[in-house]
Amino acid sequence: MATIIKSYEPTFWDKLYIPALVKGLMVTIKHFFRRKVTVQYPDEHHIPPQGYRGLHRLNKFPEGRIKCVACEMCSAACPADCIHIIPGPSPWDEGKERYPVRFDIDLLRCIFCGFCEMACPEEAIELTEIYDFSDYTREDLIIDKDGLLEVYELTKDQNYYSRKNDSQEPQT
Template identity: 45%
Template sequence: MNLWQRLYLPEIIRGLMLTMKFLFRKKSTLEYPEQKHSFPVGYRGVPRLIADKTGGERCVACKLCEVVCPPTAIYIEAEEHPEVSFKERRPKVFQIDFGRCINCGFCEEACPVEAIEMSQSVEIVGTSREELVYQKDQLLAIPADSRKPHLRGL
């Protein structure tokens, strides 16, 4: 090994050349979280609950999504709806455990009233398993993908 190689000069020069090569190219990284990645339409983030026109949940607590969910990530407790006569039941408790959810979209497919859909959100964080269990209000607060068409116009 000669002095040139002992000083790692070939590697340093090669590294600098690589840096120069990419210096003026379009950046492929984002300044997250200030800049967000735009996912393609149809990308499955986490499921979210869709609100009705009054801001309450559309869900009628039929539990079909709970039944089809492969990792049993959904837990629902139903109750009689106290106000709206045409909607007999509503979920008293609606939980999704994002520690278990595999983003398969089966819940969206199964729902007869389009009360649950896959969002583009991937920002589900927690420091314990309990924090990954989202309650009804948190699920309603997950933003919708504005590019995704909603069949019933909500």
């Protein structure tokens, strides 16, 4: 059975608009004294919570050796099929025999689900707090091994954005 919806009939007070205006102003005043949540990006950077899944990195041991052993578990677990690895014999004398000669991630395909990180048996791939990355071409948004290692250097102390905020010139 069809429902009949009565059209709204404004009352005398509604037609004055003053109660609605006062109500609106009350909301504005209430928020005026609250702590501001707006971040003045790019002068200030929001610091994401722990566990945020941003740009990937490839981890290293303190002596410089890449942790990745090119087992391709991450690429098998990736639902977006955006990790491409070419394995090869490791150049280091000690440790695991394989390492990635090539390691690319297509960031435009990636959905930042973190499955690669979960699948990795060596804790070699990790998603970082970096969220503000962009480029002009699709090709430039394929991050390679060197790029992933560079992200490691930038994020190993887990203070990427707080460092940026600290180094920001005071506003005039």
